[in-house]
Amino acid sequence: MTSALPLLPVYTGDQVRAAERPLLESGQGPELMRGASWGLAAAVLNLLRERGAVYGARVAGLIGSGNNGGDGLWALTFLRRRGVEATAVLARGRAHQEALQAFLQAGGRVVDEIPGQADVVIDAVLGTGFSGEFGAPQLPEAAVVIACDLPSGVDADTGEVRGSAPAADHTVTFGGLKLGLLAGDGGHLSGRLHTVDIGLGDHLPTPRAQLLSPDWDPASSWRPPQSTDHKYSRGTVHVLAGSPQYPGAAQLTVGAALNTGVGMVTLEAAEEVRHQVLAASPEVVGVADGAGSEDRLEKARAVVVGPGLGDQAAQLEAASATIDEAVRRALPCVVDASALTLVPELTLRTEVLLTPHVGEARRLAQGLGLAEADELLSSDPVAAAEALAEGTGATVLLKGATTVIASPGAETLLHRAQAPGLATAGSGDVLSGVLGAVLATQQDRLTVAEGAVLAVGLHAQAAQRVDPNGQGRFGASALMAGLRA
Numbered sequence: 001m002t003s004a005l006p007l008l009p010v011y012t013g014d015q016v017r018a019a020e021r022p023l024l025e026s027g028q029g030p031e032l033m034r035g036a037s038w039g040l041a042a043a044v045l046n047l048l049r050e051r052g053a054v055y056g057a058r059v060a061g062l063i064g065s066g067n068n069g070g071d072g073l074w075a076l077t078f079l080r081r082r083g084v085e086a087t088a089v090l091a092r093g094r095a096h097q098e099a100l101q102a103f104l105q106a107g108g109r110v111v112d113e114i115p116g117q118a119d120v121v122i123d124a125v126l127g128t129g130f131s132g133e134f135g136a137p138q139l140p141e142a143a144v145v146i147a148c149d150l151p152s153g154v155d156a157d158t159g160e161v162r163g164s165a166p167a168a169d170h171t172v173t174f175g176g177l178k179l180g181l182l183a184g185d186g187g188h189l190s191g192r193l194h195t196v197d198i199g200l201g202d203h204l205p206t207p208r209a210q211l212l213s214p215d216w217d218p219a220s221s222w223r224p225p226q227s228t229d230h231k232y233s234r235g236t237v238h239v240l241a242g243s244p245q246y247p248g249a250a251q252l253t254v255g256a257a258l259n260t261g262v263g264m265v266t267l268e269a270a271e272e273v274r275h276q277v278l279a280a281s282p283e284v285v286g287v288a289d290g291a292g293s294e295d296r297l298e299k300a301r302a303v304v305v306g307p308g309l310g311d312q313a314a315q316l317e318a319a320s321a322t323i324d325e326a327v328r329r330a331l332p333c334v335v336d337a338s339a340l341t342l343v344p345e346l347t348l349r350t351e352v353l354l355t356p357h358v359g360e361a362r363r364l365a366q367g368l369g370l371a372e373a374d375e376l377l378s379s380d381p382v383a384a385a386e387a388l389a390e391g392t393g394a395t396v397l398l399k400g401a402t403t404v405i406a407s408p409g410a411e412t413l414l415h416r417a418q419a420p421g422l423a424t425a426g427s428g429d430v431l432s433g434v435l436g437a438v439l440a441t442q443q444d445r446l447t448v449a450e451g452a453v454l455a456v457g458l459h460a461q462a463a464q465r466v467d468p469n470g471q472g473r474f475g476a477s478a479l480m481a482g483l484r485a
């Protein structure tokens with residue numbers, strides 16, 4: 001399927017290794033290693049140029065015994081030939097013979113410890129050949145760390161760290177983006193990602209997942225209203241959110257939907273919640289909660305249920321009825337926060353978008369009796385989201401620094417936010433509003449999963465707008481305002 005969004009293929013380590021195999025068998029190993037190590041050296045050179053001079057810069061490598069170490073040594077060799085002071089620590093006491101010889105011939109030095117003055121450290125102990133556990137050594141604090149293919153100790157297939165892994169500022173990866181660089185702890189440790197094409201081309205299989213391109217402006221994927229539009233044709237979002245205990249959640253969800261851009265927002269909530277929300281956003285149309293009338297969704301193109309709903313039985317009952325009605329009408333329906341507790345009792349379809357964070361996903365898996373999904377949440381979050389999607393029949397958006405969107409029978413989509421300030425109370429309520437607006441207005445050209453990944457991109461972009469230096473000095477209200485271009 002071709003998507004209207006710019007998506008990058010993501011592979012497991014095993015898939016990339018399998019793609020390399022025929023080339024290695026036909027004797028092209030040295031060329032592959034040359035391509036990979038030159039790509040790594042080029043990335044280091046760029047970094048050194050940005051920081052000052054290349055000549056005399058100090059670059060140290062932590063070198064393993066396999067091909068990952070070979071890549072590291074060849075990269076150090078190329079750098080040495082450009083006047084870099086290159087040192088290598090042989091972490092296993094031995095290394096790729098040919099690469100070591102070239103390194104020594106170029107004037108590189110083997111040392112016992114990474115020099116404390118190193119400007120750049122290349123982590124080339126373990127790549128896709130990692131098995132068992134790894135213990136990461138301490139690296140000089142001031143050095144920029146560049147991982148060769150992936151940080152040592154990270155499982156390339158899942159992102160799981162077994163033992164410990166050094167955090168990289170950059171990872172230069174070969175042949176294709178690997179899932180372990182995006183998911184789980186691997187996603188926190190891999191830094192900025194650079195992919196080097198080593199000519200695997202047609203040998204690469206169907207990707208394991210697709211990543212929304214980090215270089216893409218998500219706002220450019222937004223289809224604006226047309227002159228022929230009227231409010232209903234643009235898209236109406238029906239929101240069931242907020243409670244006397246959490247009225248602010250409704251305000252954030254509704255405000256985010258309005259600032260993302262919709263034809264109309266209707267809010268189903270308790271009177272005092274509606275009163276508060278309408279005081280801030282008089283354009284919202286209020287509907288008494290628990291109204292129970294089926295025509296409240298008649299004009300809706302998307303529904304959002306759950307933010308700030310709390311755990312009162314009457315509110316959950318109204319939420320359940322609204323989700324059922326949305327399912328009956330095949331409307332995209334975002335189910336968030338406490339409404340997620342209703343899922344085991346509901347019959348869902350792929351238009352329903354469940355939006356748990358990890359804690360909620362764990363409770364969801366337990367509520368559904370999906371023990372495997374519960375376990376996978378720690379070791380392989382992508383597989384966990386897929387198991388939840390299969391188990392519920394719904395699309396699942398698992399929140400986190402990397403958001404995973406899994407839909408039964410469809411490709412899994414990923415978004416990686418470089419905005420940890422998003423971890424702030426109410427941020428998820430804002431995301432629900434953005435999701436509602438995108439699903440209501442863009443559904444003619446995007447699937448629910450694609451709309452979801454676009455919404456997650458817009459949410460992260462809003463954080464970058466209000467907090468360009470990543471200081472985290474903003475709350476969810478500012479995030480809501482940041483959605484406006």
Ligand SMILES: NC(=O)C1=CN([C@@H]2O[C@H](COP(=O)(O)OP(=O)(O)OC[C@H]3O[C@@H](n4cnc5c(N)ncnc54)[C@H](O)[C@@H]3O)[C@@H](O)[C@H]2O)[C@@H](O)CC1
Pocket residue numbers: 020024029030032033036037064065066067068069071125126127128129130131132133134148149150174198
């Ligand atoms: N074969 C090639 O020519 C190519 C190799 N590539 C590089 O090679 C890497 C894969 O190379 P390898 O298959 O040699 O594997 P690695 O270099 O990732 O690691 C395997 C080596 O480390 C040891 N090892 C594994 N787990 C360990 C642990 N927990 N503690 C200590 N030692 C451990 C193994 O015994 C083996 O010697 C890729 O990540 C990539 O960097 C790429 O350059 C593409 C081409």
Ligand SMILES: Nc1ncnc2c1ncn2[C@@H]1O[C@H](COP(=O)(O)OP(=O)(O)O)[C@@H](O)[C@H]1O
Pocket residue numbers: 357399400401402403417418419420421422423424425426427428429430431459
């Ligand atoms: N470390 C992080 N880096 C980037 N984004 C994050 C991080 N932690 C959380 N987020 C995002 O912030 C939002 C938090 O949502 P949620 O946990 O539901 O918050 P709340 O319930 O307080 O509104 C999600 O969109 C999630 O993907």
